[in-house]
Amino acid sequence: MSQTPTIFALSSGAPPAGVGVIRVSGPRAGEALSALAGRMPAPRRASLAKLRDGTGALLDEALVLWFPGPNTATGEDLAEFHCHGGRAVIAAVEAALAALPGLRRAEPGEFTRRAFANGRIDLAEAEGLGDLLSAETELQRAAALANAGGALSRQVETWRDKVLGLSAEVEGVLDFSDEEDSADLPECFTWNIAALADELREWLARPRSERLGEGFRVVLAGPPNAGKSTLFNALVESEAAITSPIAGTTRDVIERSVAIGGVPFTFVDTAGLREDAKADAIEAIGIDRARSELVRADLVLWLGPEGEGPVDAWEIAAQADREGFVPKPSARFTLSATTGEGVGLLKSALVDRARDALPKPGEAALNARQHARLTEAAEALEGAGTLSDPLLVAEELRRARLAFDRLIGRATTEDMLDTLFGRFCIGK
Numbered sequence: 339m340s341q342t343p344t345i346f347a348l349s350s351g352a353p354p355a356g357v358g359v360i361r362v363s364g365p366r367a368g369e370a371l372s373a374l375a376g377r378m379p380a381p382r383r384a385s386l387a388k389l390r391d392g393t394g395a396l397l398d399e400a401l402v403l404w405f406p407g408p409n410t411a412t413g414e415d416l417a418e419f420h421c422h423g424g425r426a427v428i429a430a431v432e433a434a435l436a437a438l439p440g441l442r443r444a445e446p447g448e449f450t451r452r453a454f455a456n457g458r459i460d461l462a463e464a465e466g467l468g469d470l471l472s473a474e475t476e477l478q479r480a481a482a483l484a485n486a487g488g489a490l491s492r493q494v495e496t497w498r499d500k501v502l503g504l505s506a507e508v509e510g511v512l513d514f515s516d517e518e519d520s521a522d523l524p525e526c527f528t529w530n531i532a533a534l535a536d537e538l539r540e541w542l543a544r545p546r547s548e549r550l551g552e553g554f555r556v557v558l559a560g561p562p563n564a565g566k567s568t569l570f571n572a573l574v575e576s577e578a579a580i581t582s583p584i585a586g587t588t589r590d591v592i593e594r595s596v597a598i599g600g601v602p603f604t605f606v607d608t609a610g611l612r613e614d615a616k617a618d619a620i621e622a623i624g625i626d627r628a629r630s631e632l633v634r635a636d637l638v639l640w641l642g643p644e645g646e647g648p649v650d651a652w653e654i655a656a657q658a659d660r661e662g663f664v665p666k667p668s669a670r671f672t673l674s675a676t677t678g679e680g681v682g683l684l685k686s687a688l689v690d691r692a693r694d695a696l697p698k699p700g701e702a703a704l705n706a707r708q709h710a711r712l713t714e715a716a717e718a719l720e721g722a723g724t725l726s727d728p729l730l731v732a733e734e735l736r737r738a739r740l741a742f743d744r745l746i747g748r749a750t751t752e753d754m755l756d757t758l759f760g761r762f763c764i765g766k
């Protein structure tokens with residue numbers, strides 16, 4: 339009989355750390371715990387134990403925990419060793435575990451993959467968990483936690499149930515229709531399908547969850563010497579870019595990601611735009627790069643003559659404290675990047691603007707994969723809405739249901755799971 343291998347890994351941060359948690363999951367987790375700790379602790383209670391290897395040598399004095407399956411994070415028997423977080427301690431305990439029969443090191447994401455395989459979490463929750471582990475800003479954390487906690491999954495289940503209900507209605511009509519005259523679907527039925535499709539379209543139009551990882555992209559542009567790099571440095575709160583009174587200082591595109599008020603931003607500094615830079619080949623390349631950044635931007639901060647920036651750019655009259663500088667009446671922001679005056683106002687305006695373009699806190703957001711599946715479901719429902727033959731309508735409804743099943747992982751392929759869980763770190 340081939341048994342599921344029992345896996346182990348350090349599940350907390352890399353050593354040296356205060357405490358290193360080593361998790362063991364699988365049918366031999368209990369054996370592993372009693373082999374090292376010399377006894378079985380009471381379930382779900384922390385207790386102190388001397389950990390010893392096979393020769394009886396003392397490895398560490400650690401807190402140990404025993405979670406008998408299946409009501410555990412992985413759905414399997416689960417043991418935890420909360421060791422002192424030194425490199426050698428972790429290595430010694432891991433070596434003692436590796437020496438036990440039927441135990442091996444976990445692959446990246448393998449604990450979570452088992453949680454999925456054992457039905458503890460679905461695919462959308464697993465993806466949320468992956469995002470939670472990589473969340474760097476408050477907004478990312480909140481959105482990931484919502485999905486990890488099943489917010490999206492529950493929504494998809496609701497849609498799936500509605501489609502099942504609609505399918506049952508079609509089956510009913512089919513049962514009562516005889517060969518010659520095909521039965522008609524009631525009018526409210528078509529209306530219900532359209533309403534559901536509209537709801538999906540509304541979700542599809544929302545900002546995607548990847549937007550949280552990329553951040554809101556703000557490009558600073560304008561003529562040379564306008565103060566772009568100085569403002570860039572003020573926004574990213576570091577001397578990332580060289581500034582100088584010499585026009586044409588910045589050539590390369592410089593980008594930095596920072597969170598402001600928990601909202602992720604990527605700020606991009608660019609070469610000053612001018613027509614007569616042809617003589618300097620390097621500056622000309624810099625200007626080309628700056629122009630392509632303008633296209634990618636979510637928002638352009640234009641530091642230059644009024645009305646000359648791209649459409650929708652926010653105009654900034656920087657260097658307000660410079661002698662002789664008169665802020666243009668239409669400029670939206672007047673600030674001094676050197677004294678910091680007005681920069682706070684600009685930042686809060688940026689946060690407001692970015693919040694509109696990013697997923698709302700507490701609102702479940704879709705990633706690219708989920709978006710693709712939901713699009714399939716919406717298309718199937720829209721297809722169903724145009725058909726009158728109940729047989730064909732039933733087929734479209736089945737397509738919609740399959741798309742939902744794929745979204746939450748009721749229907750999956752190994753490749754897809756490898757890709758998803760391979761992104762996780764070891765120990766999760």
Ligand SMILES: Nc1nc2c(c(=O)[nH]1)N(C=O)[C@@H](CNc1ccc(C(=O)N[C@@H](CCC(=O)O)C(=O)O)cc1)CN2
Nearest residue numbers: 349359361382403405408409410411412416418458766
């Ligand atoms: N030490 C430790 N901390 C951790 C984890 C862990 O595995 N170990 N987690 C790992 O991801 C996260 C917590 N997630 C968990 C999810 C489910 C269960 C669990 O045992 N669930 C059972 C029983 C719930 C209960 O006690 O009420 C269940 O749902 O049936 C445990 C942790 C974060 N912190």
Ligand SMILES: Nc1nc2c(ncn2[C@@H]2O[C@H](COP(=O)(O)OP(=O)(O)OP(=O)(O)O)[C@@H](O)[C@H]2O)c(=O)[nH]1
Nearest residue numbers: 562563564565566567568582586587588610657675
């Ligand atoms: N007084 C004052 N001086 C500023 C302000 N912003 C920038 N400067 C000065 O203006 C000069 C040019 O600033 P930079 O930030 O290098 O200008 P830039 O737009 O990046 O210029 P290029 O990279 O050449 O395109 C520097 O000497 C800055 O110290 C400001 O808000 N107030």
Ligand SMILES: [Mg+2]
Nearest residue numbers: 566567587588
């Ligand atoms: Mg510059």
